[in-house]
Amino acid sequence: MNGEEIKRTLKEYNLQSWSKQKNLNPIPVEKAEGIYFWDYEGNRYTDMSSQLVNMNLGFGNQAINQAIKDQVDQFCFVGPSYGAESRAELAKRIIKLMPENMGKVFFTNAGAESNENAVKIARMFTGKHKIFSRYRSYHGSSFGAGNLTGEPRRYALEPGVPGFIKFFDPYVYREAVDFESEEAATKYYLTKLEEQIQYEGTDSIAAIVMETITGSNGILIPPKGYMSGVRALCDKYGILMICDEVMTGWCRTGKMFAFEHFDIKPDIVTFAKGVTCGYVPLGGVVVTKEIAAYFDDNLLSCGLTYSGHPLSCAAGVACVNYYEEANILDNVNEVGMLLGEKLEELKASHDCVGDVRYIGLFSAIELVKSKETKEALVPYGKDTQGIMGKILGLLKERKFMTYTHENMILIAPPLIITKEQLVEELVKVDEVLSIVDDTYVK
Ligand SMILES: Cc1ncc(COP(=O)(O)O)c(C=O)c1O
Incomplete structure (x- = not known):
C-alpha cells in the first residue's frame, strides 16, 4: 500500500x-x-x-531488534508455567534494580493489566477491599484500571467498581489554598488524606495506588515529604502502597524508577512501556518479599496466556542492558x-x-x-x-x-x-x- x-x-x-x-x-x-x-x-x-x-x-534500536530476532529463532512462545531463559533473566534483572525489600515479579502485557493485577494481589494479601487512587490520574482503560483512573477517561466505565475511592492530588499550582512552602502543602494534603482514610474505615483499605509522578494529567510532582508521608500513613493503617511506574519507570524522570526520588520503598510497583520501549508489549507487577512469600502457600489467583511472553522478555533484557550500558x-x-x-x-x-x-x-x-x-x-x-x-x-x-x-x-x-x-x-x-x-x- x-x-x-x-x-x-x-x-x-x-x-x-x-x-x-x-x-x-x-x-x-x-x-x-x-x-x-x-x-x-x-x-x-x-x-x-x-x-x-x-x-x-x-x-x-539494533540491540532490541536483535534480541527479539534471536528469541524468534529459539522459539516465540512457551506458556507461563514453562521455563524460558528470557523470562528468568528479566525477572532477576528487574528485582535486582528494585530496593532490597522487593521479591518477585508477575508479568503482564501492559500497564492496565499490571494495575488490575496489583489490586487483586493487594486484596488477596490484605484481605481488605477498598482501594484509594487520585482524581488527576490515569492507570489504564480496562474495567478495573479504568476505575482506578480518576480523570474523565473513567466516565465511560461508570457506575464503577464498589470500594474504589478517589482522593485529591497534591496539585499545588491549582490549589485554592496559597501555601507558604512545599512542606505546608504536604501537611495539608496528608491531613486531608488521613481524614479520608478515617472516614472510609481504617480497617477496610487494601491499597493506595498512585502514579509516583502524575504523567498524562500534567506532570504533578509531589511536594517535599508527600510521598514519605503517604508511606507513613500506609504503615500506620496497614495499607499497601502501590506505585504506578508505567510512565515514570525506566529512566524517564532521571532515576531508574521515580520512587527513588522520594526515599520510599513501595509495597508494589507496576510497570510497562519503557521496559520494552514499545518494541513488543510487556508489563509487570513487582511485589515485596513478604507478599511473594504469602503466595508460597496461598493461590496466586492471577493469570494471563501471555504472562512473561518470551519475545517481550527478550526485548526487556535488551532494554535493561541498553539503559545501563549507554x-x-x-x-x-x-x-x-x-x-x-x-x-x-x-x-x-x-x-x-x-x-x-x-x-x-x-x-x-x-x-x-x-x-x-x-x-x-x-x-x-x-x-x-x-x-x-x-x-x-x-x-x-x-x-x-x-x-x-x-x-x-x-x-x-x-x-x-x-x-x-x-x-x-x-x-x-x-x-x-x-x-x-x-x-x-x-
Ligand atoms: C501511569 C499509567 N498507568 C497505566 C497506563 C496504562 O498502560 P497501558 O496503556 O499499557 O495499558 C498508562 C498509559 O498511558 C499510564 O500512563
Whole structure:
C-alpha cells in the first residue's frame, strides 16, 4: 500500500482509540530512526512524546531488534508455567534494580493489566477491599484500571467498581489554598488524606495506588515529604502502597524508577512501556518479599496466556542492558536540565503559559487564559471548541509530534535525544506559544 491507501484502509476498517472517528487523519509512517519518523511523502517528524511515553530508546534500536530476532529463532512462545531463559533473566534483572525489600515479579502485557493485577494481589494479601487512587490520574482503560483512573477517561466505565475511592492530588499550582512552602502543602494534603482514610474505615483499605509522578494529567510532582508521608500513613493503617511506574519507570524522570526520588520503598510497583520501549508489549507487577512469600502457600489467583511472553522478555533484557550500558540516566539528567531551563524561559516569555513542570525528560506546559486568574485555556474535561487540537495542529505543521491533555502540552522525548535536537525542537514550541498568546489570552 502507499501512504494514502494505508490511511484510507485504516479509516474504513479500524477503530482508533480515544477519538471521534469521522475526521481522523493518521500519518502513515514509512520509516523511523532514533527520535524521527518519516511519512510516505518523505516528510520528517520528530517524536517529542516518545509515542505514548513508551519508546524511551527511540526507533530502530539494533540491540532490541536483535534480541527479539534471536528469541524468534529459539522459539516465540512457551506458556507461563514453562521455563524460558528470557523470562528468568528479566525477572532477576528487574528485582535486582528494585530496593532490597522487593521479591518477585508477575508479568503482564501492559500497564492496565499490571494495575488490575496489583489490586487483586493487594486484596488477596490484605484481605481488605477498598482501594484509594487520585482524581488527576490515569492507570489504564480496562474495567478495573479504568476505575482506578480518576480523570474523565473513567466516565465511560461508570457506575464503577464498589470500594474504589478517589482522593485529591497534591496539585499545588491549582490549589485554592496559597501555601507558604512545599512542606505546608504536604501537611495539608496528608491531613486531608488521613481524614479520608478515617472516614472510609481504617480497617477496610487494601491499597493506595498512585502514579509516583502524575504523567498524562500534567506532570504533578509531589511536594517535599508527600510521598514519605503517604508511606507513613500506609504503615500506620496497614495499607499497601502501590506505585504506578508505567510512565515514570525506566529512566524517564532521571532515576531508574521515580520512587527513588522520594526515599520510599513501595509495597508494589507496576510497570510497562519503557521496559520494552514499545518494541513488543510487556508489563509487570513487582511485589515485596513478604507478599511473594504469602503466595508460597496461598493461590496466586492471577493469570494471563501471555504472562512473561518470551519475545517481550527478550526485548526487556535488551532494554535493561541498553539503559545501563549507554548510561541513559546521564543523558536524561543532562538534557533534562536544559529542558527545564528552556521551559522556564517559555513560561517567562509567554502570557499563555501558567506553569511548567519537569523532571528528567518528563514535562508539561500548562496553558491558561490569564496568568493572574490561572483560568485554564480549556475547561476541565470539556474542550468543546477543540482548542487544544488546534494547538496540536500548529505543532504538527512544524513536524513537532506530541500530545496534549486537558490544558497541557506534554513533552517527553526519547531519552536518547541530544541537547542540539532539543533546542531545535523547542524553537517550534516557542513559535506556537506566540500564536496561542495572540489568539487566546485575555
Ligand atoms: C501511569 C499509567 N498507568 C497505566 C497506563 C496504562 O498502560 P497501558 O496503556 O499499557 O495499558 C498508562 C498509559 O498511558 C499510564 O500512563
